[in-house]
Amino acid sequence: MIVDYYRPNSLEETLRLLSQPDRMNIPLAGGTAIDRYTKEDLTVIDLQDLHLNQIQDRGNTLEVGATATLQDLLNLPRLNPDFKKAILHEATHNLRQTATVAGTLVVANGRSPFATACLALDLTLVIVPGEERMALGGFLNLRQEILKGRLITQVSLPMNVTFRYEYVARSPADLPIVCVAIAQWPSGRTRVALGGFDLSPKLAMDGPEGGGADIAAMDAYSQAGDQWASAEYRQEIAGVLTRRCLSGSSDGR
Numbered sequence: 304m305i306v307d308y309y310r311p312n313s314l315e316e317t318l319r320l321l322s323q324p325d326r327m328n329i330p331l332a333g334g335t336a337i338d339r340y341t342k343e344d345l346t347v348i349d350l351q352d353l354h355l356n357q358i359q360d361r362g363n364t365l366e367v368g369a370t371a372t373l374q375d376l377l378n379l380p381r382l383n384p385d386f387k388k389a390i391l392h393e394a395t396h397n398l399r400q401t402a403t404v405a406g407t408l409v410v411a412n413g414r415s416p417f418a419t420a421c422l423a424l425d426l427t428l429v430i431v432p433g434e435e436r437m438a439l440g441g442f443l444n445l446r447q448e449i450l451k452g453r454l455i456t457q458v459s460l461p462m463n464v465t466f467r468y469e470y471v472a473r474s475p476a477d478l479p480i481v482c483v484a485i486a487q488w489p490s491g492r493t494r495v496a497l498g499g500f501d502l503s504p505k506l507a508m509d510g511p512e513g514g515g516a517d518i519a520a521m522d523a524y525s526q527a528g529d530q531w532a533s534a535e536y537r538q539e540i541a542g543v544l545t546r547r548c549l550s551g552s553s554d555g556r
Contacts, residue, residue: 307346322452333401363463369405385468389420405455414478419498423484429457443503467548483544500527517545
């Protein structure tokens with residue numbers, strides 16, 4: 304339940320409010336998942352006056368303000384088609400209008416197509432105070448601790464990569480039982496991320512080239528059984544989707 308509401312107009316004031324002791328202080332951006340934090344009393348700090356929604360194309364890097372929406376990102380003409388597919392898979396049109404890039408990553412679980420895609424792309428977050436740059440992979444498992452009294456202001460995505468995304472779900476609109484996102488750099492570096500299971504997506508591979516990626520994906524899901532699918536099924540599908548992504552990587556820019 305929201306018991307206090309603030310709408311600061313400076314980053315300094317926002318950070319002061321987020322650091323208030325003895326209360327749960329939550330930044331409010333899109334507001335689509337505010338109830339996922341807790342059923343206890345909340346203080347929300349509205350970010351809309353901070354103008355953190357700018358998107359800048361820097362050539363090989365896309366710098367995205369934390370409160371840019373998923374739809375803002377989807378509307379970029381230069382965005383990789385498979386990355387757009389992952390965004391479309393993440394949320395319906397109405398939710399994409401309000402769900403923010405940073406907020407989606409903060410609350411994402413293992414079934415999030417968007418977080419899986421961003422993990423494969425080695426997305427970097429900028430967190431204040433301190434202007435700390437942190438890779439998404441290091442953030443996901445410790446996000447609540449990392450963000451105590453702190454705020455994501457921007458994320459950065461590489462644009463000079465080949466990217467593919469494939470998934471299996473109960474229906475085309477359902478969240479994945481298994482999804483695979485693969486990013487490959489001109490140097491040959493290959494990152495494979497898996498979604499559809501657990502509390503956050505899993506990085507299955509980050510290597511100098513793509514050899515053995517399907518085996519790495521299958522190994523990463525050797526214990527991935529739950530009420531939706533067995534570990535054996537997820538292993539098999541992870542291998543199939545990884546091979547499919549790699550076979551189509553040449554046309555997936």
